[in-house]
Amino acid sequence: MYYENNKINLKFKQNKFVLDIPSLHIPKGYITGLIGENGAGKTTLIYQLLNLTTPDSGEITIFEQNLLCD
Numbered sequence: 001m002y003y004e005n006n007k008i009n010l011k012f013k014q015n016k017f018v019l020d021i022p023s024l025h026i027p028k029g030y031i032t033g034l035i036g037e038n039g040a041g042k043t044t045l046i047y048q049l050l051n052l053t054t055p056d057s058g059e060i061t062i063f064e065q066n067l068l069c070d
Contacts, residue, residue: 002026002027002028002029002030002062002063004023004024004025004026004060004061004062005021005023005024005048005058005059005060005061006023006058006059006061007021007022007023007057007058007059008020008021008024008048008055008057008058008059008060009055009056009057009058010041010044010048010053010055010056011056019041019044019045019048019055021041021045021058024045034046048060049062051067054068055068
């Protein structure tokens, strides 16, 4: 598995959910696109994939390594 997240939540101003993804799995070798309306969280998800932001809860795994471990 190339990318996997589990119960990702990210809140911004006034505890408003910006990202609330129950689960997302992207297998190795697959081409995946993100589509959605403005403000849907596409860029925020990419920032988390690149480890530029940290979710308030949940787990992100890339190449079977948890990005959120201390």
